[in-house]
Amino acid sequence: MSEHVFYSWSAQAELNPITVAGALGSWFWDDTGKRYLDFSSQLVNVNIGHQHPDIIAAIVEQAQILTTISPTVANDKRSELATMIAERAPGDLNRVFFTTGGAEAVEHAVRLARQHTGRTKMLAAYRSYHGGTGVAIGLTGEPRRWGTEPTNVDVVRFFGPYPYRSPWETTSPEEETAAALKHLEMVIQLEGAQNIAGLILESVIGTNGVLIPPPGYLAGVRELCTRYGIVYIADEVMVGFGRIGEWFACQAWDVEPDLITFAKGVNSGYVPLGGVVISEKIAQQFDHTPYPGGLTYSGHVLGCAAGVASINVFERDGILKHVRSVGEDVLGAGLSKLGESHPSVGEVRGKGFFWAVELVKDPQTREPLTPFAATGADNAAMAEVTKAAKSRGLWPFVAGNRLQIAPPLTTSEDEIRQGLEILDEVLDVADSLMR
Known part of the structure; x- marks a missing residue:
């Protein structure tokens, strides 16, 4: 991390960001060559994919x-x-x-x-x-x-x-x-x-x-x-x-x-x-x-x-048509199936290429996996889930107790399925963090 860059929404001394070396389509990679499937479109903005x-x-x-x-x-x-x-x-x-x-x-x-x-x-x-x-x-x-x-x-x-x-x-x-x-x-x-x-x-x-x-x-x-x-x-x-x-x-x-x-x-x-x-x-x-x-x-x-x-x-x-059809038939359907098989998933909701997987400690009480506005030790569970995703090459948008899924709108069906397979493993980690 450059000592001269002041980062947004962050405690500066606690940061250790990866260094991104390049990107293409639905993927980006760091300076070690590790590739990540971008399920966040960065900050939900790279709709057309990287380097079109x-x-x-x-x-x-x-x-x-x-x-x-x-x-x-x-x-x-x-x-x-x-x-x-x-x-x-x-x-x-x-x-x-x-x-x-x-x-x-x-x-x-x-x-x-x-x-x-x-x-x-x-x-x-x-x-x-x-x-x-x-x-x-x-x-x-x-x-x-x-x-x-x-x-x-x-x-x-x-x-x-x-x-x-x-x-x-x-x-x-x-x-x-x-x-x-x-x-x-x-x-x-x-x-x-x-x-x-x-x-x-x-x-x-x-x-x-x-x-x-x-x-x-x-x-x-x-x-x-x-x-x-x-x-x-x-x-x-x-x-x-x-x-x-x-x-x-x-x-x-x-x-x-x-x-x-x-x-x-x-x-x-x-x-x-x-x-x-x-x-x-x-x-x-x-x-x-x-x-x-x-x-x-x-x-x-x-x-x-x-x-x-x-x-x-x-x-x-035909990107709008792609988002509507793949968003419902592949991404939405796949996330719903994962929700049914993982007790840590309280709710799956979304539309098109924009979805949330809300994680809970208890599906009956709906207590969030981490408390509202949690930071530091209180946010340890979500930090562990996030680490599990990134270590497997999946980059989600993480907010509160949610994994928010927002891939580039050009992401293919095969890439969506690849991301869902990784997410299945990540949710195993979330399941293990339930009390």
Whole structure:
């Protein structure tokens, strides 16, 4: 580890990261030659896989023409990508403000909501992560916000649906939806709808559990926001651009937000890029009034060139169809089968190429394998499970008491099955750690 690199979310002296020497497709390898099957897409962003030749060629071609240009002028790749995104977004979300990442996208989505409504307060879920910058970490509900508080963000949090650990002890997904929407409306009324600018919600909760919204929930959120004049922001930084088999995850539930934040999968992180897709009713407010915000690298041409190439590859190679079919028939079915044979698996849930295996000490009480927000010795069990996976050449996304499975969307059926075979051995280790 370089002594001059300061790492994110880490105690610096306790780190001993591997040194990655290269990557290709669904695999990467360290400087000793050890290979890892990437079941995390790094940080759930390398949707198109590592070192895709078409994306590399697009970046090289663009670099030979123009490497960077101010966002105050027009550029063909910037315009082309914005058009492609708008054409694939739901409803009248047809304007795109580009950023360099997801946290910045959230910052500007909130600013747009506040400018549009003239209000300041935001609603956000407890089980959420929206980014590490000022407003974004203030909106975040999970424990990573604790070390940054007070954030001075005008935010009120609510409980979203989580059928496996229902706050309302419901017995069906439908009951969970009804209870969650009743709770949300009560929060709106108690906070005063006239004070609330926007509600931000991950269409599928990502780092905090891969929580798939139960039937009717997102539609109910949309209805409440419409009724109370609240801007509905769908945070799709993690699940946009094919992760669950749709261009935007909200389309799987036929829901049209007012704003959509994106990043990660738009070009798989080959060049930093993010943005906000804006509905016409909000965008028109700034037709003759300046929008109070901007970024030096908004719509960076190298990032946009990579995004255009990525969408073209998605279309040509039928990647969305691949995610839907393989995600259900191979990955989802395989994980469910593993869940049935390992007592440490409390629940398997997910959609497309985005799944969570929730590990427990006791399947009856559903006590997590490690406590909530566990660190150090309290997190020893999950550390052991993680070590077991990596030692066998499988690289999962680990969060809390969960192994979250998110391979590149180009991962083949054979590679998925290979990963599942390794995971079967890893879950044997998890089983041995139950009390």
